[in-house]
Amino acid sequence: MKDEAESELNRLMRGVSSDHVETVRDAWRAVLAAGDSAVPLVRHRLQSDVWGSPPKGPVGKYLGVLLAVLHQLDAKVFGVEIERLQCERLHPIHAQTVKIMAGRRNEAPVAWVGPITEQVPVYVSKDLDDRRGIAEKIDHWCHTPGLDLRKVTRIDVIDHAPGIDYLGCYDLFFSGIVMVWPGIRAGPRWLRRLAREHTFYHEVGHHACGHAEFGQVTEQEREADAYAAKMMRVAHPVLIRVGRVIFWPLRGLARRSRLRRERLSE
Numbered sequence: 001m002k003d004e005a006e007s008e009l010n011r012l013m014r015g016v017s018s019d020h021v022e023t024v025r026d027a028w029r030a031v032l033a034a035g036d037s038a039v040p041l042v043r044h045r046l047q048s049d050v051w052g053s054p055p056k057g058p059v060g061k062y063l064g065v066l067l068a069v070l071h072q073l074d075a076k077v078f079g080v081e082i083e084r085l086q087c088e089r090l091h092p093i094h095a096q097t098v099k100i101m102a103g104r105r106n107e108a109p110v111a112w113v114g115p116i117t118e119q120v121p122v123y124v125s126k127d128l129d130d131r132r133g134i135a136e137k138i139d140h141w142c143h144t145p146g147l148d149l150r151k152v153t154r155i156d157v158i159d160h161a162p163g164i165d166y167l168g169c170y171d172l173f174f175s176g177i178v179m180v181w182p183g184i185r186a187g188p189r190w191l192r193r194l195a196r197e198h199t200f201y202h203e204v205g206h207h208a209c210g211h212a213e214f215g216q217v218t219e220q221e222r223e224a225d226a227y228a229a230k231m232m233r234v235a236h237p238v239l240i241r242v243g244r245v246i247f248w249p250l251r252g253l254a255r256r257s258r259l260r261r262e263r264l265s266e
């Protein structure tokens with residue numbers, strides 16, 4: 001198991017160096033699946049002298065990725081390594097990476113959601129009220145029959161902030177889902193609630209469909225929309241039957257969200 005974990009960790013670093021989405025995504029999942037056997041391997045790499053030198057090539061990205069995967073594997077050991085690194089003589093770029101990642105020391109999932117066989121940690125921003133209630137809503141969506149949460153590594157819920165002009169996004173590299181809360185602020189409460197749910201299914205759709213291209217790729221967006229529509233029909237069968245027209249506004253919201261993200265990516 002240790003040799004396998006070492007191989008996957010090497011693959012993760014190769015993927016990071018080449019920015020190859022599929023390699024990073026698959027190796028990241030495999031390292032997390034290795035569990036405790038991967039922890040000493042990650043720590044060994046973190047204890048390298050290379051962090052005291054100016055980063056060359058892709059080395060500048062390695063430290064953050066190693067710390068991020070260690071945090072997912074073992075939050076307690078992550079804290080120990082952060083404290084050790086903060087006492088080391090690091091190059092300013094690496095020191096800044098450690099400073100940023102140190103913010104995760106007290107980060108813990110608010111809940112684990114979804115079916116017992118596909119439990120996913122949910123992290124909710126401390127700036128949001130009723131963090132437990134938000135996690136419970138997401139847990140309810142995660143129990144929609146047929147929803148594919150396999151290999152989703154985490155769900156983050158963040159607050160609106162200046163410059164955020166999207167409702168949700170999918171992390172291609174690390175198979176994570178980000179939700180902006182509360183999302184749509186205008187319109188009836190029922191529509192805003194359904195819009196949040198639709199956004200969640202849309203981002204899961206990117207994951208379930210195995211999308212690996214950055215930006216707003218038309219075909220990918222259509223597939224994610226189709227997946228979201230399917231999940232909405234499963235989650236609300238009676239409502240769909242008696243008022244299919246109710247969900248037309250959601251398509252408009254999704255299109256507007258895509259256009260906003262396209263503008264941001266230009």
